[in-house]
Amino acid sequence: MQEPWQPACETGLLQLRARMLASIREFFAGRQVLEVETPLLSLTAGTDPQLDFFTTEYCLPPQSQTLFLQTSPEFAMKRLLASGSGSIYQICKAFRNGESGRYHNPEFTLLEWYRVAFSLDQLMDECAELCWVLFAGELLQSVEKLSYQTIFQRYTGLDALEFCYEDYNRYTQQNGFAEASAICRDNHSLWLDFIFSHAVQPNFAGSVLTMIHGYPACLSSLARYNPADGRVTERFELFIGGIELGNGYHELLDPVEQNRRFEHEIRQRHDHGRSVPVKDTRLLAALRHGMPACSGVAIGLDRLLMLLSNSDHISKVIAFPINTA
Amino acid sequence: MATYSTNEFKGGLKVMLEGDPCAIIENEYVKPGKGQAFNRVKIRNLKTGRVIERTFKSGESLEGADVTDIEMQYLYNDGEFRHFMVPDTFEQYQADPKTVGDAVNWLKDQNMCTVTLWNGEPLSVTPSNFVELTIVETDPGVRGDTSGGGGKPATLETGAVVRVPLFVQTGEVVKVDTRTGEYVSRVKE
Numbered sequence: 001m002q003e004p005w006q007p008a009c010e011t012g013l014l015q016l017r018a019r020m021l022a023s024i025r026e027f028f029a030g031r032q033v034l035e036v037e038t039p040l041l042s043l044t045a046g047t048d049p050q051l052d053f054f055t056t057e058y059c060l061p062p063q064s065q066t067l068f069l070q071t072s073p074e075f076a077m078k079r080l081l082a083s084g085s086g087s088i089y090q091i092c093k094a095f096r097n098g099e100s101g102r103y104h105n106p107e108f109t110l111l112e113w114y115r116v117a118f119s120l121d122q123l124m125d126e127c128a129e130l131c132w133v134l135f136a137g138e139l140l141q142s143v144e145k146l147s148y149q150t151i152f153q154r155y156t157g158l159d160a161l162e163f164c165y166e167d168y169n170r171y172t173q174q175n176g177f178a179e180a181s182a183i184c185r186d187n188h189s190l191w192l193d194f195i196f197s198h199a200v201q202p203n204f205a206g207s208v209l210t211m212i213h214g215y216p217a218c219l220s221s222l223a224r225y226n227p228a229d230g231r232v233t234e235r236f237e238l239f240i241g242g243i244e245l246g247n248g249y250h251e252l253l254d255p256v257e258q259n260r261r262f263e264h265e266i267r268q269r270h271d272h273g274r275s276v277p278v279k280d281t282r283l284l285a286a287l288r289h290g291m292p293a294c295s296g297v298a299i300g301l302d303r304l305l306m307l308l309s310n311s312d313h314i315s316k317v318i319a320f321p322i323n324t325a
Numbered sequence: 326m327a328t329y330s331t332n333e334f335k336g337g338l339k340v341m342l343e344g345d346p347c348a349i350i351e352n353e354y355v356k357p358g359k360g361q362a363f364n365r366v367k368i369r370n371l372k373t374g375r376v377i378e379r380t381f382k383s384g385e386s387l388e389g390a391d392v393t394d395i396e397m398q399y400l401y402n403d404g405e406f407r408h409f410m411v412p413d414t415f416e417q418y419q420a421d422p423k424t425v426g427d428a429v430n431w432l433k434d435q436n437m438c439t440v441t442l443w444n445g446e447p448l449s450v451t452p453s454n455f456v457e458l459t460i461v462e463t464d465p466g467v468r469g470d471t472s473g474g475g476g477k478p479a480t481l482e483t484g485a486v487v488r489v490p491l492f493v494q495t496g497e498v499v500k501v502d503t504r505t506g507e508y509v510s511r512v513k514e
Binding site: 048050051098099100101102103104176177179180183189190192193194196197198201219220237244246247 | 332353354355356357358359360361362363365378379380381382383
């Protein structure tokens with residue numbers, strides 16, 4: 001049998017990817033945002049309760065040390081911000097173990113950037129501007145900014161911020177998702193993940209850049225709480241059609257609160273039997289030193305390429321997806 | 326039986342769901358960036374033929390179903406059951422009308438078909454994609470007609486009725502696509 005050595009995507013897609021990367025670099029160069037690199041291989045990893053990481057052994061005989069492949073470059077980029085780098089961006093690979101499907105490859109390309117002194121709203125506007133440049137007037141017709149509570153209410157009639165088991169259960173029973181109650185039980189964030197991904201997200205129009213902000217506090221780990229309403233955080237997500245492209249925060253600056261969330265998430269991971277990472281004490285030290293107020297966002301570039309090329313599977317835009325890597 | 330995790334759900338995998346044997350048709354991984362991963366799965370109930378969609382939390386598992394497809398020869402109808410035989414072993418199986426379902430329209434003595442067994446008992450019968458059957462009754466057609474357009478009903482030896490071109494006559498053998506129930510061509514004896 002012949003070894004399948006050929007790339008999974010067409011040459012045209014390699015060219016499209018190269019043009020996209022050039023446009024992004026031009027966009028940020030024009031705005032004096034500095035391109036940086038941070039390690040993919042690191043002593044610590046994110047504590048996000050729903051992300052699994054790859055580990056590897058760093059051998060320097062007779063010593064051996066477990067290192068983590070990064071699920072995002074966030075912590076290292078924040079250490080740069082605390083050191084006075086100013087606004088920065090990075091295009092890099094990120095790794096998430098066990099994620100594979102139409103929109104997921106366990107190794108993928110991220111664009112992540114941080115804007116010093118930007119509010120979340122300013123960063124959302126910059127995301128929209130970047131998308132306009134990349135789509136060059138095609139495909140995208142408009143931009144819509146909506147709160148999580150508003151969009152949830154619009155498509156389900158439910159209140160996302162006040163958990164009411166009876167209402168949530170009735171809604172899913174009546175809309176063909178009877179299995180939801182057995183999966184979600186009394187876990188508010190699970191219910192939100194279930195209903196949002198099954199009954200809200202699929203309604204987003206393909207020609208609209210939809211930005212959802214004001215995420216319920218139970219769904220956000222590194223965003224600030226909204227000073228006016230403690231039930232929501234200063235987090236947003238962007239979508240084109242039903243495809244989730246990115247996630248942004250008005251970044252948390254308080255090292256004590258950051259440490260509390262680390263501990264909380266590590267406990268959650270431990271309780272759910274997931275592997276427990278090493279807490280990033282260097283990030284905490286950087287926050288203690290002081291990080292300037294900033295907003296940051298990460299966008300999945302492979303999914304962006306799927307949209308730009310109208311591809312129906314992530315493996316069609318990656319030269320060597322995991323099954324032929 | 327082994328159990329299968331959502332990661333192993335591939336088209337064609339047979340699993341047990343709420344006591345019924347089912348076949349996975351499609352499996353879509355759904356994961357909000359920072360949230361719980363789910364698998365939205367399209368499943369066919371092999372007893373009823375119904376297709377449903379069901380969401381699982383990623384990592385959940387289902388028990389495998391002991392379901393196998395075996396090529397068998399259709400033997401005869403005893404009035405209550407249809408009888409089938411595995412040619413190599415001469416092993417025989419009987420299936421009631423509910424199990425045979427619509428396949429009854431295409432079963433001709435001696436023809437091969439696929440019998441799906443669940444725990445060793447017939448669960449469903451699938452005819453070959455194409456069967457050749459004799460027309461037992463159709464209106465006399467008009468000479469010179471071509472196969473395009475029109476057509477007329479024809480009753481086949483199994484009792485099934487298909488639309489055939491006007492030039493096809495009683496006593497002729499026709500090839501039929503059993504998946505659509507449509508006439509394909511005449512068969513020269």
